[in-house]
Amino acid sequence: MTAVSSPACHARSLLFVPATKPERFAKALDSGADCIIIDLEDAVAEGSKDVARDQLAQFLTSLAPGVLARIVVRVNAVDTCWHAADLAMLRHSAAQGVTVMQPKSEAPAALRDIAQALGANACLVALIESLAGLDAVDVLAREPQVARLAFGHLDFQLDLGMRASVDEPELAFARHALVAASRRAGLPAPIDGVTTDTQDAERLVADARRARAFGFGGKLCIHPTQVARVNETLGYSEAERIWARRVLDEAARHGGEAFSLDGRMVDLPVIRAAQAVLGVG
Incomplete structure (x- = not known):
């Protein structure tokens, strides 16, 4: 399997599921999301990391390759004590189609180390969440096993001390940079960040329309009710x-x-x- 063949490359909707909630994995796959992201990072408390990893490993071994290809796993950052264990657990699954999302992507060398640990067929999504990541985005996008870029706009604002307004014009420069870097590297259109208000359908659609206007091809979702509207907005009408x-x-x-x-x-x-x-x- 190569990076260009991964469903994550062209997914419109990517639905987060905490790795501590294995009972939700199958439901997420049935939600209509193009891919699901099982999260070992922010959604998992420090004391639950090892248990969550073990539960995820058990779940992955039960899936057929066609289903594995719709799964992205967000691992812990490279500077954490859980990172190496996450990669070791995923090596076999990455060879069978699971895509790995690397948070706080900033250093090309770190992505190369991850690719080496996962094997030659592994596909990576580089999540840009800091100014350092944005500064290096062109180099990150050209790493051979990076299949797509994603924008973690909430952590990005935190890193820069920003307080973006509702329509987020303050983040236009960063969104443009991710789309341009993807184009220069020959990658599929990148993935935009989450809409945190799961009850506001109008805000979700407005955010998805903005993403499409900038040239993004996908959007991160945090609730199953967001999936259909994201698919419709980022897809093509009849x-x-x-x-x-x-x-x-x-x-x-x-x-x-x-x-x-x-x-x-x-x-x-x-x-x-x-x-x-x-x-x-």
Whole structure:
């Protein structure tokens, strides 16, 4: 398995589940989320780390490869005493399709060490949560086993002492940097951060629309009720698919030449946009 084949590369919705709640793992997989993120880091108290890791190991051994490919595991940071044990537990599963999310990604050498510990087929998501991570984002994105970037915008604000307003225009520079770094490295569009208010559907949709406007392709979710709206907002509507099929049908008839469709010129950039909607080309 290579990084480009991982479902995590193109997931729209990625739903967090605490590793201390194994009874929720199957429900999360059935939630409609493209991938689930089983969290060994922030969602697990220090005294529960070892038990959570053991429970997760047992769960992973019970899954078929097709299901394993929808699972991302957020491990503990490299400077913690649990990091090495997390990687050791995941080595076999990473070879079978589980993606590993590395929090507080800042150093390319650390990502290389993680990749070496997990094996040549392991896929990594580099979670950018600090100014140091943002400063190194282009180099991090080019690490061979990094499949995608993600933005931990809450920890990022904490690191910089920021207090972003509701629509978060203060974070535009960071979001742009992640999207641009992903493009330069040839990675899929990155994953935006969580919406913390699980009761505010309008805020969730607004956040997802902002993510899409910036060029993000996925969004982290913290509750199953967020999944459907994230999938809808970050996906393509049936009207967009119909338009894309018409564009490609007409492009085939015109043999690569520019043409007009519904009063608008269609050239190569428009054709590529239509291909992206349909996942072809």
